Amino acid sequence: MSSSSFEAESYDHLLKPADLTTWKPLWYFNYYRIALGCIFVLMALYGDELKLRGDVNSPLLFTVSLFYLLVGIIAVFSVLKRWPDFTGQVYTLTVIDILFITFIMHAAGGAGSGWGVLLVVAMAGSSLIMSLRAVLFFALFASMIVLGEQFYTQTLIFQPNTSLAQSGMLALVILVVSLSIHLLANKLRESEALAAERGSDLANMVQLTRYVIKQMQTGIVVLNRLDQVHLVNESARHQLGLKGDVEGVALIAVCSELSSRLSAWKTGRPSAKSTFRASEMSIDLLPHFARLGTDHKISGTLIFLEDIAAMAQQAQQLKLASLGQLTASIAHEIRNPLGAISHAGQLLAEAPDLSQSDLRLTEIIRKHALRVNTIVENILQLSRSGQSQPVQINLRDWLVQFVDEFCSDQHLDRTQDIATTFELKTIIVHFDTTQLYQVVWNICHNGLRYSQPGEGAAKLELRVGFTRKSHRAYLDIIDFGPGISTEEIERVFEPFFTKETEGTGLGLYIARGLCEANQARLNYLPAINGGSCFRITFADTRRVLPGI
Template sequence: MRTDTDDQPFPFAHAESEAQIWQPLALLNLYRLLISGLFTGLFYSDYLLPPLASHDPVLFYAVSLIYFALAIIFIVLISNRWPRFELQIYLQIGTDILATTLLMHASGSISSGLGTLLIVTVAGGSIVMGGRHPLMFAALATLAVLGEQFTAQFVGLGEPNTYTQAGILGLTLFVTALAVHGFARRIRESEALAQRRGLDLANMSQLTEHIIQRMQTGIMVIDEADRIRLMNESAWYMLGMPSATHYSRLADLSAPLADQAQRWRADPAAEIEMIQPSAEHPRVMPRFARIGQASGSGTLIFLEDATAMARHAQQLQLAALGRLTASIAHEIRNPLGAISHAGQLLGESPQLDEHDRRLTGIIGDQSRRMNTIVENIMQLSRRDHSTPRLIELNHFLPNFLREFVAGQGLRPELIGLNIDSSPLRVRFDPSQLEQILTNLCQNAVRYSEDYPGFPKVVIHAALTGESARPFIDILDHGPGIDPQIAAHIFEPFYTTATSGTGLGLYISRELAEANQAHLNYEPVATGGSCFRITFQDPRRQMH
């Protein structure tokens, strides 16, 4: 379960900001539509109250009807956002000033009171525009009022004292423009700040989700009913890549993990145990933390790959082992070389009988065995870090088998190769994979010597059925391994052979773990043994 938002750039609210710019203009046009529609409707209904249309009813009706039609046209222009925003403001505010002035003239000049509608017009222009434009709208409206007053006085409508009313209205328009402009500027600044904060929060939320999805630690969040609310990519891989969705129950995903969660809720101090989804997946160590203080709050689950923790511990052990082997090489190899050389010289003496020669042979064999043990330990401590690369097993295994048979001097039909037809890609260090396969094939050939048929050893590569992870099986026709012995075969220095060092399988497993793979022994019901290398899913990038 993952959220594929990490491939998208952080969003910027361009479309949303553009809609917010045009919305005040649409609201102002709605006011225009209501006023013009009201005047038109009142004229048709004969409910015009004085002084509306008291001077020139025809002009009042014509202006109201044209004003209403223009308001409808402005709806279309605003919806199409054409022409550009500034031009539409100039056009619409100019229409408002002209229409209001004509309606005021048709109703008996400034004494009609319709001039107060210009306050709404100027205030609306101040909100949708900034800078000096509001003062320009106030100046145009004031000039229109004064011009209408002069015209009314010329035709005998107005009285001299109405100039005072016109002046007060003009002053009111300027004060309104300045006040609303300052208020609108503060609103714009607050809106811009809120938008930036919202954008920062959205970016931070997406960045947090990106980090959670890319964390190597598995993260899960479950609610009080054990329903999954969040699961990052690492947790999905650790739990075997299940087919889970939001609000799936944790018990359906992993019953052992659900049991651990219930046990932790009952007793937070209880000991937490590792879980393993299947034999082919690594062991996982869960950790739990409560989200919030309420009793019904959710639970945060951390999943740590036990293989990674073991690998870190192994590195610390190898560092100590490296210092120890340096002392071993100095303190043991020199005396061991002297013993081996003395035994060799003693064995060349002609005075020795057959019994003494057997004893000198034992000295030589055990000296060589001790030298092999020291070399293996030094090789383990000096092992280079893994450099995984993408390997095509369909090509790698035939080349390995050809070189192994030639290098060991074996007959080609001794080892069979069975590779699935589907492409098998793994991430592994090629030299270390070759070392593991060489060790396993040598053991398989040695224990299958008594098998009469061919091939005596089979290398089988395919994909697992559940999670489609690549694997390689090394199958032999030997006597098999007793279950009690199988529990210890990967321990260092454990061997049942008199000539073995007990480090081959241990080193092989360590190399597999270093490449995030697993080496396990699989019992075979029909006889023989099977060692399986289960690789990390190649779709998961190694770090």
């Protein structure tokens, strides 16, 4: 790299944005003056040998060119020092340009030599960085100098061969070109300023869009036309369990399940709208796809990932609100006649002349009236649970306290009948404490009825763990009973499903509803060593949505 280019590059770093249309053009124009001065000095010295000139006044050409070269060098340092001011330097150098080129033209024989075109170039360059008034003044000044040189040549030194018409035409060209270049430069500067403003607005809009996308609760994945990840927000990272930089990575390598849904969407298969899990312990996600670009030029794909747990929470809250209205009607329409039936059965049972078969019938009436009343109470309890109020819970501390209370109520041996296992010392979850107590109590009470442990073994096992990939804690409630058949697994969470004559079939249905209201999941897993395992998978504490 040459020293001059190094200085120019270094100088660029000193320029302010406004300098790009002021000092910087002046800087480069000074290099043009130096180059022009060097060329004319060489022509004055070696023009005859190289046959670069005709009848030229060599001493005048050499003197004027050397002076112009020195002016250009001094002007470079003047720009660096910013002294004198910008306007003073432009005006001074413009006058020098006009006088120098006029002397060169005169030394070469006048306007007919063709060197006058350099004056057009000089005025065009100065017009880029001067005001309109200054451009008009210096263009007229240059025109008068050209015409004055012609008058001097013809009248004072008696050279009749020079052309007045050429000088007049040159003066006119200088004036027209200077004004045209100035107006064009103004238009270009306005366009450049407008483009810079639009570019700044676009950059701000892109930055704002990226920020909004990253803060959205909905997962967003943007793919390029090669189905490679271009952008993924924080919600999608958590939902898909991504770590590290995945931009530029093919979607099939990031999440094969999502890639298969994308392929199904492109081919129009209905499986594109089915839910999926990025891993065994991750949440259920529902993808939505949108094409980016036009039909003629597809630039990529936009993928929305909906958290089914969050959607289920909203649906559960709406369902509970509707159920509250329904149960108010049930309490009035069912419990009143039910009370009358139960009371009539009691009065009938007190009659002295009833046979044993009649007493058996009154007992059936009382028993089933109580069962219907229990069903109504359970439904009322579900409707009264209302909106969940999740709080931070240290699951280890909470579970130790729960086990103590449960064992005391069920008359169990705390050290033998219930085993607890904790994967970590501290696991924080979000859940409504009252509803969590109700869910775990219900499942433990059911498990205790069916559990058939070996001699000296625990009747229940409560296991707390944490899945790092999905960042979700879980609680396994395991009993050692006969388990649930494959045919019945899908129905255990349906309302009123039970195999017992005493049960209502609402316990697990209520428990799952309460879990969904807290963005958690309740699932059945076959226990490894037999029995049943009900797993509560808690919400990701990083992405917990507020209750509705």
